[in-house]
Amino acid sequence: MSIETNMTKLEERNHSTGFRSGLIVPFIGTSGVCMSAFDVNENGVPQYPKGHAGRLLVTLAAIDRLERPTASSVAVLTGLSKGKIDVYVQALNTEFGTMITKEGPEYRVESWGEILKRNGVKKALTVPLNGTRIHPLEE
Structure with a gap:
């Protein structure tokens, strides 16, 4: 799945839950670079x-x-x-x-x-x- 597809799915989920745009961030996992998503609340807190x-x-x-x-x-x-x-x-x-x-x-x-x-x-x-x-x- 591409990063763009992940972003679209995350934005759709955030729109339906009331959270601001989530953030997909790369991190190094055991199998290489992975993506992790954190929603943020209305105060910008992860x-x-x-x-x-x-x-x-x-x-x-x-x-x-x-x-x-x-x-x-x-x-x-x-x-x-x-x-x-x-x-x-x-x-x-x-x-x-x-x-x-x-x-x-x-x-x-x-x-x-x-x-x-x-x-x-x-x-x-x-x-x-x-x-x-x-x-x-x-x-």
Whole structure:
């Protein structure tokens, strides 16, 4: 299947689901160059598939960026399920060594830990993990 055919199919799917144009990006797989598609929500945030580490990174980036990061506001910005935000925060704390606390409904990043770099994680809101820029969020 050609890249043009993939783009047409992706654009048709995005039109029917309400997502903005998706992005098909090349990456090096075990069998050579492959194509990967990420939809982006109305905020330009990549929509990673279930189980993808990108979901954790956009959660952390959103908590860092939002003035009042609640499960609802993080979900609205990222397009993730509000009910999964606590699960993602727990995974970040356990697997990546961050220290994200919750006071009332609001999250706060107390420590980034030793593994993740703040500037790199912040890019997760607009740049898929393969490094192709999608669309800048308005500051």
